Amino acid sequence: MSTTQTYMHVSQSSDSAPLLEVRDLKTHFETGRGRVKAVDGVSFSLNKGRTIGIVGESGSGKTVLSRSVMRMLPRHGVINDGQLIFDGQDISDYTDEQMRRIWGAQIGLVSQDPMTSLNPVVRIGRQITESVRLHLKIDKGQANEMAISILKSVAMPEPERRMRSYPHELSGGLRQRVTIAMALACGPKLIIADEPTTALDVTVQAQILDLLGSLQRERNMAMILITHDLGVVSDRCDEIAVMYAGKIVERAPTKYLFSNMKMRYTQALFESIPKLNAPSNVPLRAIEGRPPDLVNPPLGCSFAPRCAYADERCHTLEPPLMAAETPGHVFACWNPVGGMPPPPAHMVERLGVKPVREEKFFKS
Amino acid sequence: MSPEKILKVENLVVTFPAGAGKKVHAVSDVSFELAKGETLGLVGESGCGKSTTGRAIMQLIRPAQGSVNFEGSDLTRVKGKELRRIRQGMQIIFQDPISSLNPRRRLKDIIAEPLDIWSKLESEERYDRVREMCDQVGLDFESVKDRRPHEFSGGQCQRISIARALMLSPKLLICDEPVSALDVSVQAQILNLLRVLKSKYDLSMIFIAHDLAVVKNISTSVAVMYLGRICETADSDTFYTNPAHPYTKALLESVPEPDPSLIGSEGKMRLSGELPSVIDPPSGCKFRTRCPYSQDICAIQEPELVEISAGHKVACHFPISR
Numbered sequence: 029m030s031t032t033q034t035y036m037h038v039s040q041s042s043d044s045a046p047l048l049e050v051r052d053l054k055t056h057f058e059t060g061r062g063r064v065k066a067v068d069g070v071s072f073s074l075n076k077g078r079t080i081g082i083v084g085e086s087g088s089g090k091t092v093l094s095r096s097v098m099r100m101l102p103r104h105g106v107i108n109d110g111q112l113i114f115d116g117q118d119i120s121d122y123t124d125e126q127m128r129r130i131w132g133a134q135i136g137l138v139s140q141d142p143m144t145s146l147n148p149v150v151r152i153g154r155q156i157t158e159s160v161r162l163h164l165k166i167d168k169g170q171a172n173e174m175a176i177s178i179l180k181s182v183a184m185p186e187p188e189r190r191m192r193s194y195p196h197e198l199s200g201g202l203r204q205r206v207t208i209a210m211a212l213a214c215g216p217k218l219i220i221a222d223e224p225t226t227a228l229d230v231t232v233q234a235q236i237l238d239l240l241g242s243l244q245r246e247r248n249m250a251m252i253l254i255t256h257d258l259g260v261v262s263d264r265c266d267e268i269a270v271m272y273a274g275k276i277v278e279r280a281p282t283k284y285l286f287s288n289m290k291m292r293y294t295q296a297l298f299e300s301i302p303k304l305n306a307p308s309n310v311p312l313r314a315i316e317g318r319p320p321d322l323v324n325p326p327l328g329c330s331f332a333p334r335c336a337y338a339d340e341r342c343h344t345l346e347p348p349l350m351a352a353e354t355p356g357h358v359f360a361c362w363n364p365v366g367g368m369p370p371p372p373a374h375m376v377e378r379l380g381v382k383p384v385r386e387e388k389f390f391k392s
Numbered sequence: 393m394s395p396e397k398i399l400k401v402e403n404l405v406v407t408f409p410a411g412a413g414k415k416v417h418a419v420s421d422v423s424f425e426l427a428k429g430e431t432l433g434l435v436g437e438s439g440c441g442k443s444t445t446g447r448a449i450m451q452l453i454r455p456a457q458g459s460v461n462f463e464g465s466d467l468t469r470v471k472g473k474e475l476r477r478i479r480q481g482m483q484i485i486f487q488d489p490i491s492s493l494n495p496r497r498r499l500k501d502i503i504a505e506p507l508d509i510w511s512k513l514e515s516e517e518r519y520d521r522v523r524e525m526c527d528q529v530g531l532d533f534e535s536v537k538d539r540r541p542h543e544f545s546g547g548q549c550q551r552i553s554i555a556r557a558l559m560l561s562p563k564l565l566i567c568d569e570p571v572s573a574l575d576v577s578v579q580a581q582i583l584n585l586l587r588v589l590k591s592k593y594d595l596s597m598i599f600i601a602h603d604l605a606v607v608k609n610i611s612t613s614v615a616v617m618y619l620g621r622i623c624e625t626a627d628s629d630t631f632y633t634n635p636a637h638p639y640t641k642a643l644l645e646s647v648p649e650p651d652p653s654l655i656g657s658e659g660k661m662r663l664s665g666e667l668p669s670v671i672d673p674p675s676g677c678k679f680r681t682r683c684p685y686s687q688d689i690c691a692i693q694e695p696e697l698v699e700i701s702a703g704h705k706v707a708c709h710f711p712i713s714r
């Protein structure tokens with residue numbers, strides 16, 4: 029067992045059985061240019077009714093991760109590895125046929141662009157009733173009533189009238205309410221929301237996120253909330269995982285992620301956000317450059333080429349996930365904010381060595 | 393003496409036909425001034441008339457009423473060649489940079505395009521200028537010159553459109569939601585770039601956005617629009633320390649704060665409902681259908697934009713005071 033996995037194990041909470049467990053998930057694509065390691069060894073678990081936020085820049089693998097969890101990947105050229113346990117079942121090798129019982133009914137998806145999940149030439153009402161009737165054995169009339177009540181629950185103004193609208197007749201915010209309604213229609217246990225508000229105004233974003241939060245509490249659903257903006261997840265998630273170049277580089281309960289941020293990439297993401305309490309007209313601390321090409325990721329820490337704190341070691345040796353001082357908190361960084369935490373006593377005992385301290389690996 | 397104004401917009405009205413001989417007022421009676429070297433943040437939700445105001449200033453849409461004074465001429469009164477000549481001094485960049493660039497042309501020709509219309513530079517000189525602008529916006533000319541727009545990321549396309557907009561050395565740059573579609577990390581790069589270019593080329597800017605934290609970072613003054621009207625305007629310091637309009641308050645409280653310790657998330661002001669249609673706007677105060685402070689008079693009488701302190705104007709019967 030690798031050190032990484034040992035640490036991951038330590039950080040897991042054990043109070044109740046997780047609804048979703050993702051273990052060392054890998055999704056690679058064979059392309060003309062070589063193998064794209066879009067998701068490369070991701071592990072986390074999510075309990076019933078809880079929310080995990082997954083944060084990272086475009087191209088960091090967030091969408092591929094959510095598609096992998098749903099097992100909605102292209103048929104060809106995909107290498108998929110790792111374990112997915114959903115609600116007690118190992119779905120790692122489920123066929124599309126088997127997944128069809130889970131999509132919609134057990135796991136609902138809300139994506140960034142509602143226009144891609146809505147059929148532009150079908151009225152809203154029919155889209156909802158059809159997806160409901162696919163999973164629940166009810167007649168047209170019942171499905172109709174149910175659709176109206178779902179639209180009401182997502183605070184759609186004039187739901188009866190909206191049933192007859194086409195998607196393009198609605199604003200971006202109302203369209204997103206429709207996709208949420210559809211994702212909720214069959215009472216799933218898990219909602220995956222992939223950048224659900226990125227294309228929307230801040231006011232509408234706040235409404236939609238409030239709505240998702242209250243529906244989630246009401247129905248005790250778990251949620252994976254994916255975004256590029258740390259601001260969006262800061263008050264809406266129990267736990268946050270930061271993703272970079274296909275890997276989770278820091279994961280912590282929300283309050284610890286902000287009070288004891290360790291990984292330099294998390295810090296850089298945080299600092300690049302314009303803040304209302306910051307003075308006007310001062311330069312932002314932007315992260316220069318772009319995330320790496322996932323065909324040829326850099327040696328060592330994949331953030332090293334853009335990191336202001338990178339040293340020799342960062343360019344040659346990849347940091348594993350290490351335990352922070354705060355409980356349930358792991359990070360992968362050689363020069364963390366606030367310095368390297370002391371190794372936890374039980375780790376030293378168990379491994380019989382001082383785990384992942386610089387002396388062990390490097391002497392330059 | 394007040395600083396020299398580069399742009400003065402007075403009583404701007406833009407209407408669109410709404411069928412059956414009706415007209416909708418997309419912009420109603422909008423006035424503001426922009427001093428040289430300043431950046432005005434124009435803020436509001438989608439559909440409130442920000443982009444239309446930007447386009448009407450450029451005369452890309454002809455206003456129904458009002459005047460747009462830019463460097464001594466009223467643009468609403470000039471046309472044809474004369475208008476095109478004056479308009480060289482103002483350029484606009486858009487939210488969706490990829491679709492605003494011609495997909496079939498190569499990058500060097502996309503950036504050089506404004507030159508083709510206005511000057512007959514030899515191709516050597518043209519590309520020298522393109523090379524210089526690429527340099528300024530952080531693009532490596534040699535490696536990008538022969539590529540086409542789809543080969544670039546959103547952030548790079550925004551750099552390309554900025555380079556292109558600066559080719560004719562404009563004095564005024566209108567940025568219409570230039571960072572709304574970008575990741576926060578790229579957004580910070582573009583905001584910093586705009587700030588540097590602004591002082592380097594003595595630009596004045598109108599920065600259109602819906603996120604007040606973004607606007608605070610880049611603007612020296614702010615105007616908030618709601619349903620075609622300005623409801624609050626002030627210099628940035630006053631605006632952010634003493635916001636007075638209920639709509640401004642709602643916009644401020646919708647900004648996602650990236651730090652849970654700053655968030656008293658309970659009791660935040662949230663707007664209910666949607667922006668009403670401009671085809672059938674509410675009577676009285678346009679914001680009253682979503683305003684928690686609304687009283688009877690708000691439905692009867694439209695509040696005027698009045699000055700409540702030096703340079704701070706608010707259109708509300710019951711402005712919030714601290």
Ligand SMILES: Nc1ncnc2c1ncn2[C@@H]1O[C@H](COP(=O)(O)OP(=O)(O)O)[C@@H](O)[C@H]1O
Binds near residue numbers: 059087092102
């Ligand atoms: N079907 C595919 N074939 C090849 N590469 C892909 C495919 N889908 C996604 N990728 C690549 O995987 C990487 C991660 O993409 P994505 O998950 O969309 O990132 P994010 O959601 O964080 O923006 C990108 O480099 C993307 O180009």
Ligand code: SF4
Binds near residue numbers: 331338347360363364
């Ligand atoms: S490991 Fe090194 S390069 Fe990577 S984030 Fe930490 S300091 Fe930066």
Ligand code: SF4
Binds near residue numbers: 677709
């Ligand atoms: S005038 Fe009335 S309705 Fe309008 S913003 Fe002020 S309090 Fe609200």
Ligand SMILES: [Mg+2]
Binds near residue numbers: 086
């Ligand atoms: Mg994505």
